[in-house]
Amino acid sequence: MGDVFATAADWISSILARLGIPDPALPWILAVARAFLLGVSGLLLVVFLIWFERKIVARMQDRIGPNRVGPYGLLQTIADVLKLMLKEDLVPLRGDRILFHLAPILTVMSVVGLWAVIPLAAGVYGADLEVGALYLPAAAVLATLGILMAGWSSDNKFALMSAFRAAAQLVSYATPAMLALLVPVMLAGTLRLDGIIAAQDGMWYGVTAPLAALVFLTASLAEVGRAPFELLEAESELVAGFHTEYSGIRFGMFFAAEFLHAFTIGSITAVMFLGGWQGPGAARYPTLGAVYFVVKSFAAYFLLVWARATLPRVRIDRMLDFCWKVLTPAMLVLIGAVAVIDRALAGSPFWARQGALLGANVLVAAGAVALLGRSPHPSPQGGRMKPEQERTP
Numbered sequence: 001m002g003d004v005f006a007t008a009a010d011w012i013s014s015i016l017a018r019l020g021i022p023d024p025a026l027p028w029i030l031a032v033a034r035a036f037l038l039g040v041s042g043l044l045l046v047v048f049l050i051w052f053e054r055k056i057v058a059r060m061q062d063r064i065g066p067n068r069v070g071p072y073g074l075l076q077t078i079a080d081v082l083k084l085m086l087k088e089d090l091v092p093l094r095g096d097r098i099l100f101h102l103a104p105i106l107t108v109m110s111v112v113g114l115w116a117v118i119p120l121a122a123g124v125y126g127a128d129l130e131v132g133a134l135y136l137p138a139a140a141v142l143a144t145l146g147i148l149m150a151g152w153s154s155d156n157k158f159a160l161m162s163a164f165r166a167a168a169q170l171v172s173y174a175t176p177a178m179l180a181l182l183v184p185v186m187l188a189g190t191l192r193l194d195g196i197i198a199a200q201d202g203m204w205y206g207v208t209a210p211l212a213a214l215v216f217l218t219a220s221l222a223e224v225g226r227a228p229f230e231l232l233e234a235e236s237e238l239v240a241g242f243h244t245e246y247s248g249i250r251f252g253m254f255f256a257a258e259f260l261h262a263f264t265i266g267s268i269t270a271v272m273f274l275g276g277w278q279g280p281g282a283a284r285y286p287t288l289g290a291v292y293f294v295v296k297s298f299a300a301y302f303l304l305v306w307a308r309a310t311l312p313r314v315r316i317d318r319m320l321d322f323c324w325k326v327l328t329p330a331m332l333v334l335i336g337a338v339a340v341i342d343r344a345l346a347g348s349p350f351w352a353r354q355g356a357l358l359g360a361n362v363l364v365a366a367g368a369v370a371l372l373g374r375s376p377h378p379s380p381q382g383g384r385m386k387p388e389q390e391r392t393p
Helices: 004-018 023-060 076-086 097-114 132-153 157-188 193-199 210-224 248-273 286-310 316-344 350-374
Strands: none
Touching (some): 132 248, 157 193, 157 210, 210 286, 248 286
């Protein structure tokens, strides 16, 4: 198996050289081309992700899913995109037209921008930032800004309330998500994503720090606003949420961003906790490394799909309590424990250090479960239930 990526880069460089492009300009042109191809590939990937998720959820719920348009329903998403493009693009009469049009674009571009720093294989990435792990949560926040713009510019009370929920939900769960990312950064001693992948050569951080990986997946799921945390568009309360007034292709752009963001979370999980493209022969054959990366990404993405298909929606007060009273304290304690163990056992045997890290994760997870069991369960009217109300008849 040859290196497809290096072959493609050499082929493009030779074409540019024949066109008379100066040699100093070639790296810049190739960098722009890589970023463009990553963005386009991400948008095209959405077509498959929608079909994939609809089929998986259908099987979990004893349904068939898309099966009419094309073999196995593969062309159903393309038909849906064409239908959305042909629908009338409506704008609220008293809404802010500029912000209304910019909101879906910003939401999509915030997700596509995440792929600029994610290593797909050995030496294959859009940009190798020294602060790549810091760039990921910073770029993801732009999606929240797009949701706020959509709710504010729609001149609709339900859309505006959804935007307020977005500010509370997405900003809240960004805290435990960023704290979870600190664990692999501390263990690897670098913010470069390639360095974090290289540091997992002997053992994945998902094995030695499973609690951090689980908290990151849970918090990121809430950031995206998917079930069981889809309070942004709770149809029984907010009609359709922040995109109530959207129609046509702009309506579809919000959902394209959601599906791509969910898979991007799986990819980030693969990079930070599952060794990224690491695997047998991956360093010698980058194409094989890309295969490992895709398989790991889909494995993490499948967990998000599974949660969406099986878990009921939670109440917003309990969702925020779970963030601030369980996830965030657990991650603060875990970060302290990891720092102490990493420093105290720096010269210890490899397996002793890994075992201590795993033990700390298990203990903190047990404490978080105990804390979750002791948290009060408010009644629908607010306030804590009386003991006689809590007894089952």
